[in-house]
Amino acid sequence: MLPYSAWFRPILHISGGISMTDRQQLIVNNVDTVKQLILDAERWIWAHPQTGYTEWQAHDYLAEKYEALGYTLVKAGNIPGFYTDVETGKPGPKxxxxxxxDALxxxxxxxSVNGMTHCCGHNAQSAALxxxxxxxxxxxxxxGLCGSIRLVVVPAEEMIQLAFREELRQKGIIKYNGGKTEFMYRGLLDGVDMAMMVHGMxxxxxxxxxxxxxLDFQALLGMNGCIAKNIRYKGKSAHAGGAPHMGVNAEYAAMLGLQACNDLRETFQEKDTIRFHPILMGANCAVNIIPDEMKIESYVRGKSLEAIKxxxxxxxxxxxxxxxxxxxxxxLSDRPGYAPEYHDPTFMKLAEDCCVALCGRKKVVxxxxxxxxxxxxxxxxTCVMPGVQINAGGAVGTxxxxxxxxxxxxxMCVNAAKVQLFLVDALLSNxxxxxxxxxxxxxxxxxxxxAYLDAIDVLTLDKDAVRYDEKGNAIVDFQN
Known part of the structure; x- marks a missing residue:
């Protein structure tokens, strides 16, 4: 593969020790021309946070902006999100x-607005795009480019509100919890050959x-995948003071379940980077009633689908x-979550070169x-095509x-736009x-x-895991 600098005229633009080609300087100038549009969008979306599969305000705001720029949008339909293709007029990869x-x-x-905040910085991604x-x-x-660029405005990256997403699934609105997975299922990524994105840090x-x-930019080789879990303990309500012996405490059962899971942690091998982090969704009864229900949401995360399973x-x-x-x-209700994310090292190296060209060696790791x-x-x-996700600086806190x-x-926004265009240019030039x-x-x-969707569909599980006969003997069934 030719080094990126070999595709252009000799480097002419040097500022603060950072060198760029003529072509890269053109990209910088083009992004700077629309800088205020980016900054305004970042603030507007920050002020209008909505969680996954409900992000209609940001969807409408961005759709109007894209259409004002002259783009024709392919919309997801009954969920937020869309894409548009930028054609170079020459055949080549997409x-x-x-x-x-989405917000959190x-x-x-x-x-926070209505209990929601963009505290993962997705507003910056949408503004940069x-x-x-x-x-x-x-x-x-x-x-000088060939092929095409698909700009994808996508919902529901955060794997949250699992009960709500299960309701959407039961209604036939979605099949998958994750927005990109749902876009894959709907055919909205058909024809795409490789992918990239920039997340905030x-x-x-x-x-x-x-x-x-x-730092300005950072990237790792990859990250864990996960299974999403809805857990519902079922007991029997009774008077908590006068007749607790008549009840079965679902909250206590849930607490025992989480303790048992915690006691498994030493059996998780470090090489698999397993994570289990449940959250109790709360008892739906008064303090003087034995809880007959306790819901839990959680993931099991890991470095490979085999380890997760x-x-x-x-x-x-x-x-x-x-x-x-x-x-x-x-x-027990298990649903496909996300696959482990692997970044192609050659793609990573090209992205690193682009980040260094923009910001200098010392601000990039x-x-x-x-x-x-x-x-x-x-x-x-990344299970079906080469991809790279870069992290951009510009935020504080956690x-x-x-x-x-x-x-x-x-x-976080303007530089992210520039470096992704550097990368597109490096990919589709020459x-x-x-x-x-x-x-x-x-x-x-x-x-x-x-093939990928068929493989993750087998992770789906719905089990009434403990059933009792009339004598109180139990039949246990907790796996497919």
């Missing part, structure tokens, strides 16, 4: 760029060799055993062995925390020789989107 719409439930954030769309309308933006997320923790069986066994010990019942124990539905995408704030949208090489050498885990 590169997708994602921007996520975090009512204690000082800027809008800037990319606008910059691609500027003069000479597509000069906070100061302190990584460190360079000089000890600087306020193996450890999830142990978790389900522990949850079931706790119900049996209390004479309670438990319903790419760890080719680094692994995150978080999860993203971008992992589903991701998913009440102290999260975007303090420098120029870095007859897309680099993109074609990455695609040809990539070994996807699944040969097609359909």
């Amino acid at each position: 590169v997708a760029i994602f921007g996520e719409l 439930d975090i009512a204690n954030h000082p800027e 809008l800037g990319i769309a606008a910059a691609l309308k500027q003069p000479h933006a597509l000069d 906070t100061k302190g997320s990584s460190v360079n060799e000089d000890g600087d923790t306020d 193996r450890e999830n069986i142990k978790v389900n066994r522990a949850l079931t055993g706790a119900a049996l010990s209390m004479g309670a019942g438990v319903e 790419f760890d080719y062995n680094g692994w995150s124990t978080g999860s993203s539905d971008f992992g589903d995408v 991701l998913h925390g009440i102290d999260f704030q975007i303090t420098d949208p120029n870095r 007859n897309a020789v680099t993109a074609k090489e990455i695609i040809a050498n990539y070994k996807p885990q699944y040969p097609s989107i359909k």
